[in-house]
Amino acid sequence: NLKNISIAIDGPAGAGKSTIAKLIAKAIHFTYIDTGAMYRAITLKILQEHIDWKDEIQLKKLLDHTKIDIIQGNVFLDNRLVTEELRSPMINRCVSDVAKIPLIREKMVELQRKIASDKNVIMDGRDIGTTVLPNATYKFFVTASLEERAKRRYNELQEKGFPQSLEEVKLEIQQRDKIDSERKVSPLRKHEDAIFIDTTGMTVEEVIDKILSYIKIA
């Protein structure tokens, strides 16, 4: 296998990136890599260890002693299964501030590229098409109206039993999108080559069909 195929999916919170990427990966037998989960995992570790994230020396030490693995969609932080914990409101509130830190991004990007280096991957995040895999075979930028993204996220949280109001969820993703788009290092933005898909009013199936219509696998 000389030439691996890579698919980059970027976009704001609640756009459906991970739902869609997971199902596409299954359909075409690619490895799915959830880069958001990696930023969430390092955030969890920082909170647990009470690390001052503005202290470079503490951070460097932490990064050298942190192991993040993604095995069949499950996230392991230092060998502990944390997939569910990573979706908590506490992590939602802190993750974008952690993801702004250049040292953290450097480390995560390195890890992401390593995982992608020897296989066909579909990777979702904020900076995949622009920074992590600038030579990705396919690049998509997936979004939807803020109202719809908030509603999608709200429904999920309801199912999981997190008692947040629609207004709170909306505010939270709005704040996160703002920090993610305005940060200095690899901000959230559409790569000029990325295919833009506004999923407002579309079902998951419709979005998947649309993306698959662009993908040619020899």
Ligand code: CDP
């Ligand atoms: O699922 P949701 O869109 O809510 O979030 P996520 O994809 O799990 O990402 C959580 C946070 O991680 C984002 O709000 C960004 O701050 C950060 N992130 C990033 O900076 N770069 C990425 N490639 C992926 C996520």
Ligand code: CDP
């Ligand atoms: O990863 P990202 O934050 O972009 O979104 P997600 O975690 O996949 O959450 C999107 C939610 O909206 C999921 O509950 C999906 O079932 C739902 N949804 C969608 O993803 N796409 C649509 N076109 C419609 C609904």
